[in-house]
Amino acid sequence: MSPVSLDPTHLVLTLSCPDRPGIVHAVAGLLAEHGGNITESQQFGDPLSGLFFMRVQVTAATPRAELEAAFAPVARQFEMDWSLDVVGRPVRTLVMGSTAAHCLNDLAFRQRSENLPIELVAVVSNHTTLAPLAEFYGIPFHHVPVTAATKAQAEARLLDLVEELDVELVVLARYMQILSDDLCRRLAGQVINIHHSFLPSFKGARPYAQAHDRGVKLIGATAHYVTGDLDEGPIIEQDVERVDHSRHVEDLVALGQDVERRALARAVRWHAEHRVLLDGHRTIVFR
Incomplete structure (x- = not known):
């Protein structure tokens, strides 16, 4: 391109x-x-x-x-x-993921094919599953394992990369780790997460199973800024998909992945285009 x-x-x-x-x-x-x-x-x-x-x-x-x-x-x-x-200057972006590849793949593809105004400078993961995908797109991959004992060192490594690579935006593309309060404060307004649920409902782990158990008729995804309060940060974008009683949990997961991609891509684009302004715990989005 x-x-x-x-x-x-x-x-x-x-x-x-x-x-x-x-x-x-x-x-x-x-x-x-x-x-x-x-x-x-x-x-x-x-x-x-x-x-x-x-x-x-x-x-x-x-x-x-x-x-x-x-x-x-x-x-x-x-x-x-x-x-x-x-206008249109690519924002230097670091993507964090664990094992799910759909959001990383979507952002990298949109950056190449749709001029999504970001420059993907690194992929950081606590697993090695995403390494081949990062290599395919020519993005440097950094394996940073995280355990309860090494969480502080892992976050210090992340901050080092943010500084070394002059990172302006961190995207949590299904990164299944909770960031510390200190890290959230240091990167306030610079970290976007995609939560696979229509917040404020179904926070935390396994939201699709929670949604299935409640018999929901809509499933959704929420892109929001990260704060020290789990899944409570200012919401940038949300999207939904209609479902019915015949859907299994696996169906909701598959449908939900497409919703996640759409919501995250819009949130990242609007942030990179300087269309999102913080208003306390809310956002103003000039589309």
Whole structure:
């Protein structure tokens, strides 16, 4: 596949701040002063949190570094959390998995075939099952076994890889280990998990068996940011599939894998495109 051609003048600005009059005027005015042409703009004011969220794509006549410097005073004035990046820049991504291959395979395939804006720099696993798949896609594979006695060392190795490889996003693609509270805090907002259930129902292990036992009519998957609370992080995307009483647990697992792939791929794409902003324990997703 030919490499994606990036336009260094096409930028994406995202921000959140306390809601007050004049934010849009200040942002649009500064961009116009620097020769910016807005190509896409979305905004949302949350009455519950009192926060304002905005995502703007702009074709700029000013270099990115110069525009960042010019925007800094506006950001300080409105107490903004903000970022400015090149539209479509591949986000350096590390995928963690255990033995299930469907989510890793889907992300790698979409990156190649659909220009999913990520760069897969490593696969980390507590097993060796995924090594041939990583080799097929040319992704470096790292076997990091995890036991109760070695959990701290395994997480230290993960953090080393995150630093060495300049990782921006970690994806838990059916990685069947619980991350420590300390690791979750250190990588807050940078780790996406796919949970094979429609949260908040059926948390923890064997959710499809739990769903079958309850006779559900819909099965689902949830892509969310990881926090120290198991399966409680801010939800980015969910998807469902209708089922009936004739389905066995094995049927739900097979159907569910396709739902997991879809939900995770959308969540990763939206994160990489800077379409997801955190609003406490919720997310704002500008699709």
